[in-house]
Amino acid sequence: MKTKGKLKSKIAAALAVAVILLAAALAGVSNYLVTYAIGRSGDGGDREVALDVEATPDGVEAVIAANRAAFQDKADAFTAAHPGEDVSITSDDGLTLRGVYYANAGSHRWAIALHGYRGDHEGALRLAVPYYEAGYQVLTPDLRACGASDGDFVGMGWLDRKDILRWVDYIITKDPQAEIVIHGISMGAATTMMTAGEDTPDNVKAFVEDCGYTSVWDVFASELQLRFHLPEFPILYTASGVAKLRAGYTFGEASALAQVEKCNKPMLFIHGTADDFIPYEMMDTLYQAKPGDNKAELTADGAGHGEAVYALGDAYWDAVFDFISPYIE
Template identity: 65%
Template structure:
């Protein structure tokens, strides 16, 4: 039985229609998923929060896990004592683009040493208490800002360090207005570390003397792409590309432009890099990439063997802080 030319054209049209429908569905699903990813990952009310941390020692813990768990318990007790004795003062500024930024200032009389201690992903100023407590003990004036869309700071979308870098410049101006002789250190963990590095690439006043990043990522694109593969088993194409379009439209920045790596390349001031080798959130390899990108020899790095994300200070204990303050000296 021969297929007529008319039937062939009809079959071809059906096939093309099916392809067109599938392509349209693919685009629509990609757009829906991209929009969801943006809301999930950087939306203020999104579900992409920090991983839970248990303050207990597992029965089957090895020596490293036990040390980390014990370190967390000790630090939690120090934090509670610090906050009870030093409630701090809430301070507010307005960002360059009109966002109301909130933070807590722990005043240490007669000291010109200052630290801006920066919390991690979806945290707030209280998440930086472990940093604040140690710096305060070392006679630093301490400022713990809530980053954009976190805590009491306004904003609908997380800046992931990129939008926050400009807010930190405004906080630096606030400190200099209080103390023109200030010597300012910026120390951040995770997203706070990325904020630290992104700020380091900006033109900061002479009062800013050093940067310390603990388990920061190379770029927002890199970390979300990594999480997409590790947590959801999905490739970056097409979802990262459609999500990036929504990030530009809704949050006002591109995941690709939000690069700590590119900012570090412009940093001329001292920087300390810290990372745990067992970090399953921000790959340990990112630290070496960032370290190599930092120009000059005014840089050091600390490796915490076996430490997970943000766990270097708990595993290393006093050694962590000895190294930090030795670097600052």
Template identity: 45%
Template sequence: MKRITRNLTLAAAMIAVIFAMSGCMVGKFMCNYALLPEEHGNDIEGDRVKVEERYPGIIAWYDALRSDGTYRDGTLEGEGGCKLYYEYVTASDPANAQGTAVVVHGYTDNHICFLNLVRMYRDSLNYNVLVPDLHHHGYSEGDAVQMGWLDRLDAIRFIEKAHEIFGDDFLVMHGVSMGGATTMMTSGEDLPEYVRAFVEDCGYSSVWNQYKYNLKQMFHLPSWPVLNSASNVCRRRYGWDFKQASSMDQLAKCERPMLFIHGDNDDFVPTSHVYMNYDAKVKGYKEIWLAPGSAHAMAYKDHPAEYTAHVRSFLAKVRELGL
């Protein structure tokens, strides 16, 4: 009986070791899959085509402003010494500009992918606009995607650069998807007084929660031990882990106004995330708008007039009421 017990214990230990080793290998694969995607916003020409298909005429609008020098670019030094790229454009009526918007793209996107929001802020709302390429995206350097967490530190640099260029005392940060998470994560930091408001569109509640959902949805895998292993790999390589990268934790520290936007038919970052994020912000003014029928990052495409109206109304309240 003792021999059977000993053999069963040994077998269980061996299974546990094999399971842990396999989990570690899968964890490394997942970390690479998530943070080192083959396509990471570096296909600028391909994205120009996609954006033009979605918003006909917008590339001609962009190219014309680039040609006459209204739309410019620059670089700055980001976290870890990486060279980060950005573009910026003055308001349609510069003498009466309402402020500055920093528009932040999503996962595997770049400065081209949300020209619709740049045009919204410039032409419809009369804001100056700066739009960056985040770490490891577009023309920016960087060894891996940072999922908004280390990007929040770069976002502060982009905010400061926008203020240096335009000098406005009213700045709004607006991000979509991973850019939405970057916006929320930035909102919990110690920021200059001229940062007055945030708009987040379909951002996730935390990297852990998002990857847990993706593991089940895409690979039919449990979070343990795969996600734990991948998070450990990320911490060793890049200095942060998936639970640490939390929009909700940062929102709990945010006292400045925020507009939350999410499609009510989003099955990539589930709509449940926006409620978690909204509830996590316990200080300061907040609004929420659920875009009817919209899938992930499609709220503006589906409802451009309503989207613009919600952003305009929110910013007007912040400005007029001194929120």
């Protein structure tokens, strides 16, 4: 009997040690993934994997390359002629957030142009320049933990939505008659949609999202499989809890889909069929969730992630301005 008791005690102790070691390993992996994905110093932007996507139509890659090169020349000329004004605000949680303001004297039309994952305001120039040329005053923020803005963790749009509301207040203080369009790409598109679900001032007239994701959970679950060949359970669940402790939000609550369901203002959804980062199918899921008929979709055949503006060229901007013009005086 004593032998059996000792054996049971040893088994129980071994199991306890195994559970402790497993929990420690899971905590370590989760902590690493949070740093990797949303930590300012993380390497989550270095991506060498791809989803299986629709084949690129003949000639689209050449069009994208040509338009990208032409736009870079235009952007270089624009920033040389219009260096912009460095501006800043303070976030609700005390961070200094910075951006660049391109003044278009006398105009009450404004565009907030938002960059993508781990980018900065220069990544929004592909949006800023056409708005400026159309007579808009333009603001290009560095999202938190990006560019020159403070922050230890990337907000993935969720923390940034409150920051954009502060930028909206900044614009209205400068121009009480401002009519504002918010237009973002990738994480900037998620930020746009997450902001759209908040109670925005009447000055905010329309939203344009380009290749945004349904939720942080969805995109990280996809990336966890593609990059690490790991299932979302249990790692994404524990990593989400670590993110709550370290960054202040969970991956599940950071849902553009849930925010879009609360948006009654106009929204244009744009996505490329060859997007190998954010699945093209997410656009229609988001579109269907948006209430009302003040919405539209724009598909860029053969465009990869963030490439719709290059694949479509002038047609992209014709669609954007045709959509928002009824809502801007």
